[in-house]
Amino acid sequence: MLDKILYNTVLCQTFSPCGKYLVAGNIYGQLAVFDLDNIFNPVVEQLTSDFNKPKHTHLLDPNNQICSLVSTDKFLVVGTVNEISGWDWKVILNSKLSKPSWTIKVQSQSFIEKCDINCLWYKEEEGKLYAGCGDNKVYAYNLEDGRLVTTYEGHSDFIHCIHSQGQQLISAGEDGLVLLWDLRVKNSYNKIVPHSNSKVSRPDIGKWVGAAALGEDWIVCGGGPRLSLWHLRSLDAVTVFDIPDHGIHVSFFQDDCVFAGGAAKHLYQLSYSGEVRVELPVSATTVYSAVLRTSPNKVLAIAGSSPEIDLCTSFNYRDQVLHFR
Template identity: 75%
Template sequence: MLDKILYNTVLCQTFSPCGKYLIAGNIYGQIAVFDLGRILDPVVELLTADYNKPKHIHTFQSEKQICSLASTDKFLIVGSVNEITGWDWKSVVSSKLSKPAWSIKISSKCQIDQTDVNSLWLSEDEEKLYAGCGDNNLYVYNLEDGRLVSTYDGHEDFIHSVHGKNGQLVTAGEDGMVLLWDQRTSKYHNKLEPYKNDKLNRSDVGKWVGSACLGDDWIVCGGGPRLALYHLRSLDAVTVFDLNDHGIHVTFFHDDCIFAAGAAKFLYQLNYSGEVKVELPVSATTVYSAVLRTVPNKVLSIAGSSPEMDLCTTFNYRDQVLHFR
């Protein structure tokens, strides 16, 4: 158990729908439930030494790594290996986890034994669940009945991330491709290959793209190639970010700012022209997950290859360190 504590890696995080709990999943098939109310607004007289540790840690019977998490009003959605499960929130935040409310088995067309569910994204109406998987496919499920609606087949290697906005969908993969999809036809209509751009290529890091995210008029993506901002209509690389990283795994937009992290000492906050606004120190050697919420509290949580997770309420510095142990 000591080795597990020392070498814990947190792959994913999400918030409860009420915003009172932070959920994190690790490589050992565990989810940690952090009580943000107790952490962010503690009662000093009742404060104990373990206030920044999980309220509960639930270990799944399979002990397969927790690859991705998502949240609806009713369920915590867990992407693992060969399976996606939905858990009632009352059960998640209680001391003992009951059986899942529902389960979806990944029926891969590829002849592989282990299909990791690397990324989950929910449609804005929470009716469809998009799962980017290790068999190179993006699966779309109807959450009402668990039915497989469609399969997006276009990547040549496993998918790292999936994200949608304003009816558009983007995926990024180990094959070095960023694909833009038409949700009506399940076909991609545009493709980016950042590693083929001399300004972005870093052959020593690889061609893989760890994360791609959509803004209103932009795509930001990075991985082995340098982090870059593309205009959505022209697909031109408008800004190339000069960061001291060895691979990007996290990207997202917030308040006219780009957040990015990966194999680096910092989570970076950047403006669209390439200026680094904030270098926020992180505990993890490599960041695999960063989640942000503004209500009921403004909070950013950063996690990766460490049992320590960084909690920030101003986004300019690290307020607290949480311990997944």
């Protein structure tokens, strides 16, 4: 029998608060913990052939995939199916995994039996955790007591991603909508429908929106529709990016650049006007996760439908390849 880990898919990643560890979650319910200090600053005399493999691999639940991850100062927060768990970082960095410090059961109010926690966002200043879910809703929880504070309803299909800046939150989903929320209000105050724009629409790929992010004055989003840059106030599509992808799953702003990836051979760095600045080759046939950190190491980690995770320290080329196997 072929080893199923060769067909691994990594859906999510996050860095430890100190930045010295990368944690990745896969479709088999496993968490891989990589020691970045050891990878970037190896002691040559002690270097072994498995230095780029996980320091620890923890199996949470073989029946449920790890859908989303986010880090707080104290906890690794894990979104699976119907459940969000918080694991003390000290526990995660041990070889044996004990029980989580806390668990939140996501009580879906719809007919859906299995509700995937597709995306998580933590707002440290509020002590709140936001979860975009498979029952079409975004939930806000108070992390001090696990209490459900607010439910944001407006999508008619499952949510792919959420992103927040200040008092604003953006959500995007399978229904093809990008909704804008004021976190103090339960109803969205505006929306973008990318597939209704003829310059952006790609009916052959679908109307779903797999990634969306907020900037100071801009929104970047893509999925079935082309990756595009929208003005936050006017909600006009200012730039439609010409990249050879078959669906976008990752997009974010960094240093006056748009980073984006999905079903393509590269992770792209693009100017706001549409110029391709960097084409980073990737190991995955489809990128589902790209996380970036600037301290203590400058590192970009790219993962998806592959047991390999690409590490880039200059953001211009691939320095290392980690093996989640």
